[in-house]
Amino acid sequence: MGKLSILIAEDEPLTRLDLKEMLEGAGYFVCGEANNGNKAVDLAKQLMPDLAILDIKMPGLDGLEVAKILHAMNIPVILLTAYSQQNFINxxxxxxxxxxxxxxxxxxxxxxxxxxxxxxWKEMQSVQKELKDTQTKLKSQKIIGHARALLAKQYNISDYEAHQQLVHEAMQYRITLVERASQILKETKREEPHH
Incomplete structure (x- = not known):
């Protein structure tokens, strides 16, 4: 993996310089620097950094408001503060x-x-991808199961035979099982008599 690109948003120039030196000294790439929240958001949109370090108290949008925007852009955030107040932590x-x-x-x-x-953050990405994959799989299984039941009823055959027919048709049309199942459901919907 290449160097992590990091965006720094801090309104105190000296603190910003310190952070940049520490990060670059450790081999990170500081891709952008901002002295206020609005500029931080603009830079984040332009540069899409791997990570952002934000000061809590900045002119314009504060660090928490910027963090909310960056979270929606899928950029992890570290906040800097001069306080360890509970309401800020909450x-x-x-x-x-x-x-x-x-x-x-x-x-x-x-x-x-x-x-x-x-x-x-990487761990969260992997968990979210797994969740999405599982949801997709469940949805696919539901569609296939529904189409299989329709075929079984339509041709008066067993679930197993209906499934075999589904597999055969999917191969015949060179499409996935779930695509063929979706087609069958759409065709059946069209054929249903309208009252």
């Missing part, structure tokens, strides 16, 4: 922030946070 949890660091930030805290955040 808000951060609601916008799917992966990690937050309290200033002043040291390399010892920053680098593991970046690694962990990205690893957690």
């Amino acid at each position: 808000r951060a949890e609601k916008v799917s922030v992966y990690s937050y660091l309290i200033k002043p930030i040291t390399e010892r805290e920053l680098l593991p946070a970046v690694q962990l955040t990205y690893a957690r």
Whole structure:
């Protein structure tokens, strides 16, 4: 895998410079820097970074508002704050922030946070993909089962025979089983008498 590209949004130039030096020193690529929330969102849309580090208090949109937007763009976020107030932490949890660091930030805290955040995010991606695949599979099985039942009833054959017929027709038409099942369901719908 190539270097992770990271967007930094922090309104204090000195803190921004420190972060950039620590990240680049560790081999990360800082693809963009913003000093306010609106610019951070614009840069994120342009650059599509692998990860974003946002200050909680910024002019324009604050870090949490930006985090919400980036979450919708599927970009993981680490928040920086000068406070460890509970209400901030509660808000951060609601916008799917992966990690937050309290200033002043040291390399010892920053680098593991970046690694962990990205690893957690990748894990989430894999879980979501698995869930989507499972949902697709279930939907397909439901369509196939429905078509099989229709065929069995229509030709007065067993479920097994209906399934074999479905497989045969799918191969004949050079399409997947679920595509043939969907066609059968559509054809049956069209043939149903309208009252």
